[in-house]
Amino acid sequence: MQHITDGLQDTHLSAQEMIDNLMTSQRIPRDDPDRIRERLDSCLKRLRLTTLLYSAIIQRRLKTLPPLITEQAPPVARRLDEVYPLLKSLPHRFGEVACAFYDLDTGAIDEAMDSCFFDAFAAAEMLKAPWTGTQDKFTEWADKFQVGIKKPD
Incomplete structure (x- = not known):
């Protein structure tokens, strides 16, 4: 299993190299009638974006959390309670x-x-x-993220 993850930190791996590493027993047919390679390319781009989202959330939202013993606490806690299940479920969805x-x-x-x-x-x-x-830098970045995550290519 280790050989599969060896190159995943290298963002310069091509989609084909990732396919070869991950799908040692299953191969996408050369003619690819179902356009699986296109889906994989799109998926990999959006997975990379999602990984960046986690880093941005940590840097721009979690590290900047206000003290939770203030008047701001209820709305902040509510937002965290709403987003936590989504963030927690994403690795399983991957x-x-x-x-x-x-x-x-x-x-x-x-x-x-x-x-x-x-x-x-x-x-x-x-x-x-x-x-x-x-608004802050994350607000602007999140808008761009949302555009990138929606487009299929």
């Missing part, structure tokens, strides 16, 4: 996407990707506004 690709099941691939990236989009939306209510 696994579902990977399984669908491994099975070469285009219906399951499309369904898993839609679910996964919808949740990532929603998490960005929930945390787009800073705790203070004014």
